[in-house]
Amino acid sequence: MKKLGIVMMLTMLIVASSFAPKMNAVHETKIEADIVDLAISQDFLTTLVAAVKAGDLVGTLKGDGPFTVFAPTNDAFAKLPAGTVENLLKPENKAQLVKILTYHVVPGKVMSSDLKNGQMAKTVEGSSIKVTLMDGKAMINNATVTAADIEADNGVVHVIDTVIMPPM
Structure with missing residues (x-):
C-alpha cells in the first residue's frame, strides 16, 4: 500500500506540474489519464517522473487510488542543494527517495475546497503535513500551491513550488 501511495503521489505531482505556469492559479480540470501518465506528458514534471521511476512507484501511482498528490515542479527540485536530486536517484538511496515521495501523497481525494487553515493531513509516508490558508x-x-484541483482518473493533483521534506 505504501509503495502504491508513493507511485500515485509522484504521478500526480508530475501531472500537476504541467498545469503550474501561473502561481496560485486554481484549475478544476479533469484529465482522462492516471496520475503517472499525466506527469509524463508534462515537461515541467520530468524530475518528478524520474524520481517516481527510481522509487519503483509507477505501478502504485497507476493504481485505483484515489490519491491526492502535491506535485513539485522541476523548479521546485532545482531549489534543493546541489547534488541532492542526483544522490536521491541512486539505487542505494531508494528508501529515502520513497520516503520523500510518499510524503507528497495523501490517501483519498482532497480538493482545494476541502482544505482548512491549520489542518493536518496524514500522508502515505506516515507523517502529517500542515495546511495554511492566507491571502487566497x-x-x-x-x-505554495500554484495550481489546484487537477483531477486524474485515480485522484487529484495540486502543483507545488517546493519539495516538502518529511521528518527524518
Missing part, C-alpha cells in the same frame, strides 16, 4: 493562497508546509 494555500500552503502545504513551506510550499
